[in-house]
Amino acid sequence: MPLYGAIEAGGTKFVCAIGSNPEDLELYEFPTTAPQQTIDRAAAFFRGRPLAAIGIGSFGPIDPDPRSPTFGYITSTPKTAWRQFDFAGAIRKALNVNVAFETDVNAAAFGEYRWGAARGLHTFLYLTVGTGIGGGGMANGNLLHGKMHPEMGHIRVPIDASVDRFPGCCPYHGDCLEGLASGPAITGRWGAQGRDLPSDHPAWNLEAQYLALGLVNWICTLSPQRIVLGGGVMRRQELFPLIRSKVSTLLGGYLDPPEIVPPELGSRAGVLGAIALAEKVAV
Amino acid sequence: MPLYGAIEAGGTKFVCAIGSNPEDLELYEFPTTAPQQTIDRAAAFFRGRPLAAIGIGSFGPIDPDPRSPTFGYITSTPKTAWRQFDFAGAIRKALNVNVAFETDVNAAAFGEYRWGAARGLHTFLYLTVGTGIGGGGMANGNLLHGKMHPEMGHIRVPIDASVDRFPGCCPYHGDCLEGLASGPAITGRWGAQGRDLPSDHPAWNLEAQYLALGLVNWICTLSPQRIVLGGGVMRRQELFPLIRSKVSTLLGGYLDPPEIVPPELGSRAGVLGAIALAEKVAV
Numbered sequence: 067m068p069l070y071g072a073i074e075a076g077g078t079k080f081v082c083a084i085g086s087n088p089e090d091l092e093l094y095e096f097p098t099t100a101p102q103q104t105i106d107r108a109a110a111f112f113r114g115r116p117l118a119a120i121g122i123g124s125f126g127p128i129d130p131d132p133r134s135p136t137f138g139y140i141t142s143t144p145k146t147a148w149r150q151f152d153f154a155g156a157i158r159k160a161l162n163v164n165v166a167f168e169t170d171v172n173a174a175a176f177g178e179y180r181w182g183a184a185r186g187l188h189t190f191l192y193l194t195v196g197t198g199i200g201g202g203g204m205a206n207g208n209l210l211h212g213k214m215h216p217e218m219g220h221i222r223v224p225i226d227a228s229v230d231r232f233p234g235c236c237p238y239h240g241d242c243l244e245g246l247a248s249g250p251a252i253t254g255r256w257g258a259q260g261r262d263l264p265s266d267h268p269a270w271n272l273e274a275q276y277l278a279l280g281l282v283n284w285i286c287t288l289s290p291q292r293i294v295l296g297g298g299v300m301r302r303q304e305l306f307p308l309i310r311s312k313v314s315t316l317l318g319g320y321l322d323p324p325e326i327v328p329p330e331l332g333s334r335a336g337v338l339g340a341i342a343l344a345e346k347v348a349v
Numbered sequence: 350m351p352l353y354g355a356i357e358a359g360g361t362k363f364v365c366a367i368g369s370n371p372e373d374l375e376l377y378e379f380p381t382t383a384p385q386q387t388i389d390r391a392a393a394f395f396r397g398r399p400l401a402a403i404g405i406g407s408f409g410p411i412d413p414d415p416r417s418p419t420f421g422y423i424t425s426t427p428k429t430a431w432r433q434f435d436f437a438g439a440i441r442k443a444l445n446v447n448v449a450f451e452t453d454v455n456a457a458a459f460g461e462y463r464w465g466a467a468r469g470l471h472t473f474l475y476l477t478v479g480t481g482i483g484g485g486g487m488a489n490g491n492l493l494h495g496k497m498h499p500e501m502g503h504i505r506v507p508i509d510a511s512v513d514r515f516p517g518c519c520p521y522h523g524d525c526l527e528g529l530a531s532g533p534a535i536t537g538r539w540g541a542q543g544r545d546l547p548s549d550h551p552a553w554n555l556e557a558q559y560l561a562l563g564l565v566n567w568i569c570t571l572s573p574q575r576i577v578l579g580g581g582v583m584r585r586q587e588l589f590p591l592i593r594s595k596v597s598t599l600l601g602g603y604l605d606p607p608e609i610v611p612p613e614l615g616s617r618a619g620v621l622g623a624i625a626l627a628e629k630v631a632v
Contacts, residue, residue: 189495201570206491212472212572213607220603221566224507224524238603241507283504287484287570289495320503320521324496 068348071112071120071163072340074170075153077145080104082111083337088181093337101151109160119164120157121343123173123336128153130168130215138167141214166343170336171202171216172209174296174329177339179204182330183294191290192329193218194297195277199244205288219244223279230255230272247276249299265304274305278312285313285321296329303328351631354395354403354446355623357453358436360428363387365394366620371464376620384434392443402447403440404626406456406619411436413451413498421450424497449626453619454485454499455492457579457612460622462487465613466577474573475612476501477580478560482527488571502527506562513538513555530559532582548587557588561595568596568604579612586611 067090072083080098085091094111098104112120126143129136138154154167168176175192178184184192184203191203201218203210210216220242232255234245245251252260256269263269281293295309306326313323331338350373355366363381368374377394381387395403410426412419421437437450451459458475461467467475467487474486484501486493493499503525515538517528528534535543539552546552564576578592589609596606614621 205488206494208489208491210571211489213574214572214604216572217569217604220569222507222562222599224505227510238601239599279505283566284570286500286503287567288493289497289499291496316505316522318521321497321500 068118069116070341070344070348071115071117071161072337072344073108073120073122073124073157074173074336074340075122075124076170077125080108081337082108083341084112084115084117085341087341088331088334088338091334091337091341101148101153101156105153105156105160109157112161117161117163117344118348119166119344120161121166121168121173121340121345121347122154122157123168123170123340123343124153126169127214127217128167128169130172130211138165164344164347164349166340166347168209168339168343169200169202169215171200172211173202173339173343174331174335175202175204175294175339176209176342177331177335177337178294178329180342181338182335183327184292187291189288189290190292190294191281191284191288192294192296193280195247195295195299196249196297199248199280199297201284203288203290218280218284219248221280221283223276223283243276243280247273247280247299252299260299260302265302270302270305270308273299274308274312277305278309278316281309281313281326282316285317285324290324292325292327294327294329296332296335300328351401352399353624353627353631354398354400354444355620355627356391356403356405356407356440357456357619357623358405358407359453360408363391364620365391366624367395367398367400368624370624371614371617371621374617374620374624384431384436384439388436388439388443392440395444400444400446400627401631402449402627403444404449404451404456404623404628404630405437405440406451406453406623406626407436409452410497410500411450411452413455413494421448447627447630447632449623449630451492451622451626452483452485452498454483456485456622456626457614457618458485458487458577458622459492459625460614460618460620461577461612462622463625464621465618466610467575470574472571472573473575473577474564474567474571475577475579476563478530478578478582479532479580482531482563482580484567486571486573501563501567502531504563504566506559506566526559526563530556530563530582535582543582543585548585553585553588553591556582557591557595560588561592561599564592564596564609565599568600568607573607575608575610577610577612579615579618583611
C-alpha cells in the first residue's frame with residue numbers, strides 16, 4: 067500500500083502525518099514558527115520516506131486554484147511572515163513530490179468524505195465551530211472553491227436585540243456568525259468559557275439559534291445532503307437536538323432539513339483529509 | 350446547425366422556443382393551465398420539427414437529479430394540479446426526444462453562462478429579484494444542485510427594526526430575504542409598486558441593503574467569480590451602485606467583492622438557457 071504525507075497547518079501548530087488510512091497513521095506535531103523554519107521541520111520528518119504525494123490543509127486565506135500562478139500560496143493572512151508564502155512550492159522543492167493544497171476546513175471535509183460522516187455523498191457541508199467558525203464541503207462531488215474559497219463563518223444572520231446585546235467579537239465584522247457564535251464569542255458574552263457553562267445555561271439555546279440560522283442559509287443555498295458539525299464548541303452534544311429542532315422550525319415546512327450529524331474522525335479529520343488529498347494527486 | 354427546443358415553464362405562462370442561439374429563435378408563449386393541456390399545447394408547437402433535444406427550465410420545487418426515480422418531476426409545488434407531475438417524461442413521450450430538466454433559475458443562469466454575463470466562469474451566482482427571489486448558478490463548472498436545488502430567496506438576513514417594521518410577506522417564513530426584498534415586499538411595505546417610486550425614495554436604499562446582506566452571505570459561502578442580478582426589481586439600474594457599495598462595506602476588507610453586473614440576455618435568459626441545456630443532452 068502506498069504511503070502518503072499529510073500536513074495540517076494551523077496558525078499555532080503543525081500536525082504532520084505519514085500513512086495511508088485512519089488505522090495506519092504516524093503523527094508528528096510541533097508549534098508553528100517562521101515559514102522556512104517550520105517547513106524545514108516538516109520536511110525533516112518526511113525526508114527519506116517513500117511518499118507517493120503530500121497533501122496540505124492550510125490556514126488561510128490561501129490560493130487553492132491549480133490554474134492560478136499563485137496556486138499553493140498563503141495569501142493575505144494576518145500572520146505577516148506567512149503572507150504571500152509559496153507553501154506548496156516550498157514542500158514540493160524540499161521533498162520533490164506531488165503536493166495537494168487545500169484550506170484546513172476543506173481538507174477536514176474531504177477526510178470525512180473519504181472515511182467519515184460524509185461517505186458516499188456528492189453535496190455536503192462541513193462546519194467547524196471553535197476558535198473561529200469555518201465551513202467547507204462539496205457541491206456535486208467537487209470541494210467548494212470559487213474566486214477563492216468559502217469563508218462561511220463571516221455570513222450575517224438576524225440578531226434579536228431583546229435577547230442578545232453582545233456586539234460580536236469578529237475583528238472585521240463584529241457581529242457576523244463567527245463574531246456571535248464562535249468559542250471566543252461565548253466567552254465574551256457570558257464571561258466564562260463554554261466548557262464551564264452547565265447544560266441548562268441559556269448560552270446553549272442562543273448558540274443553537276445562531277448556528278441554526280447559519281445552517282438554514284446554507285441549506286437554502288447549497289441544498290446539502292448532510293451537514294457535519296465539528297469543532298470544540300460542538301463537543302457539547304446537547305447542541306445537536308437543539309440545532310435540529312431550530313433548523314426545522316426556521317425552514318417552516320418549506321424544505322426538508324438534511325441530517326445534521328457530528329464528525330466521525332474527530333480531531334484527525336484534517337490530517338486524514340490531507341492524506342486523502344495526497345491520494346488524488348499521487349502519480 | 351442542429352435545432353433545439355426550449356421550454357421556460359412558469360406558474361402563469363409557458364414560453365417555448367425553437368432555435369440554436371440568441372440570433373435564431375422562434376418563440377411561442379401561452380398561459381399555464383392544467384398539466385396535460387399545457388403539455389399538449391407545447392408539444393403541438395414542437396411536433397414535426399427536427400429537434401435534436403428539448404431543454405426545460407421549470408417552476409418548482411422540482412427533482413433535477415438524473416439519478417433519481419422521480420427525475421423530471423415537479424414535486425411539492427403549491428399549484429396542486431402540477432404536484433408530482435412527470436414533466437420531463439410527458440415531453441419525452443409526446444415528442445420522442447432527449448429532454449434536459451432544470452429549475453427556471455438555473456436554466457437562466459446557464460443561458461448567461463453560455464451566451465451572456467457569466468461566459469467563461471466556473472463559479473458564479475445568478476439571482477433574479479421579482480415576484481420572488483430565486484438564485485442559481487455554478488460551483489466548479491456544475492450547476493448548483495444537492496439534495497434538491499437552491500431556494501436562495503429563503504435565507505435569513507439581519508433586520509434593523511429601528512429602520513424597517515415591515516413583517517415580511519413570505520407565506521412560509523415572513524421575513525426571509527424574499528419576504529423582505531421581493532417586488533411584493535416593496536409594494537407591501539411602501540403601499541406602491543416599485544416602478545412608481547422615485548429614484549430618491551428610501552425604498553431603494555433599504556432594498557439595496559437587504560440584497561447586499563444576501564449577496565455577502567453567498568459570497569462567503571460560494572466565493573463566486575461574478576454575481577449576475579436580474580429580474581423586474583433589478584431593472585432599477587440605480588440599485589447596482591448602491592448594492593456594490595454596501596457589499597464592500599459589509600465585507601469590511603476581509604474579502605474582495607466579486608463583480609456585480611446585470612444580465613446580458615434580459616428576459617430571454619430562461620429560454621436561451623433551456624436551448625443550451627438541450628445542446629448538452631442532444632445525441
